[in-house]
Each structure stands twice: as structure tokens, then as C-alpha cells.
Amino acid sequence: FNLFVWLSPFPLGVPGLMAGTVSDTHPWRLALRWEINSALSYLGLFVLLSVLGLGLNALYWTQIARATVGQLPGGRSSLAHARHIWAGLLELMLLLIFVSILIGAPVSMAMMVAAFISPWLVQLAALMGLSITLWVFLYLVFVVHGIALRDSSFLEAVRLSLTLMRFQFFPAVGLLLAGVLIYFGLGAVWSLPDDDSWLKAAAIAANAFI
DSSP states (O other), X not given: OOGGGGGSOXXXXXXXXXXXXXXXXXXXXXXXXXXXXXXXXXXXXXXXXHHHHHHHHHHHXXXXXXXXXXXXXXXXOHHHHHHHHHHHHHHHHHHHHXXXXXXXXXXXXXXXXXXXXXXXXXXXXXXHXXXXXXXXXXXXXTHHHHHHHHXXXXXXXXHHHHHHHHHSHHHHHHHHHHHHHHHHHHHHHHTOSOTTSHHHHHHHHHHHHO
């Protein structure tokens, strides 16, 4: 397992073509391995790389904000705005974890009870839990946009995202589906070259540009 996948923490990280892959072949003919044998080190790296990944994501959103609105909100410098986004991303990640636990705990209990009745009820409970979680995440999908583009506080960005999804649900879902199709469609194209081919290096650059 490639620990550096945590530099793009799901679902807030910037996706990368080679994120999480483990391969001994690369276009530059060099593969470095660093094995972790301690659970405490594993946990520490998970937290550290996730926080750093959100910081990199904040820099990415800072550049998007600059390119979209022409100048950063409030006349901030890039680093100052990136710190604002970074803090918002950390708060959003904590909220998503809390929501996942809040939904997952009763669903897990329901699944254990359902296991004594019927396997179909277990699958139904799992499906319902997943559906509720995705529904909540869907309503929070534009929180980052509010923080990065409108210079909103975290709570204000949450309110704006909920309002947007409430009044523009189907257009917003259509936009998200189009983005998902483009992402996975191009991802399939970029994944065609072999890992030891220089075409893979070109695919990584093209994926980063898109």
C-alpha cells in the first residue's frame, strides 16, 4: 500500500493519476520503498500526510480562486488565502468524519441485529447507510467553493452549500455527474500507457493539467 495516497485524502484531496499505486516500474526507472512496521508510526504518518495533503489542496484552490475571480478575496496574499482554505478544509474533514460516525454507528448496530434475521436485511441496512451518507456529502459538496471563492467562514460556506443544493439540486447534480464522467473517462485514457513508458510521464502531466 502506498502511504503517499494520503497526500490526496478522500474526498477532499486533489486526485492524482498515480496516487496510491505501488509499482516497481516507472518512466524514470527508479522505485523507492520505505516500509512501516509500527502501528503508531502508521497512524502518525496517516495524520501527518493527510494534513499536509489538505495544505497542498489549499494551494491548489488558491490558484483556482485567483484564476476564477481575477484576484484573491479580501486582497489577501496567496499564502494567507491558502491558510484560510486549509483551516476550512480541516474543519470540513472533521465534520465529514463526525457525520460518518454519526450515521455509521446506528447502521452498524442495525446490521448486527439484521444478521440474526436475514442476510438481505444486512445488505438493505448497509445500502441505506451508504445512501444517507452520500446524500449528506452531496449537500456539502460546495463548501470548499464557498471558502475558496467567496472568502466565507466555514459555517457560512456550509449554509451556502446547503442553500445551493436545496434550490438548484438537479443542475448541481448534473454538473457533478459531468465532472465525474470526465474524470473517470480521462483517467481510463491516461492509464493506457505502461508504467515504465515515457508516455506514462506525459499522461501524468496531462492529467495534472486537466
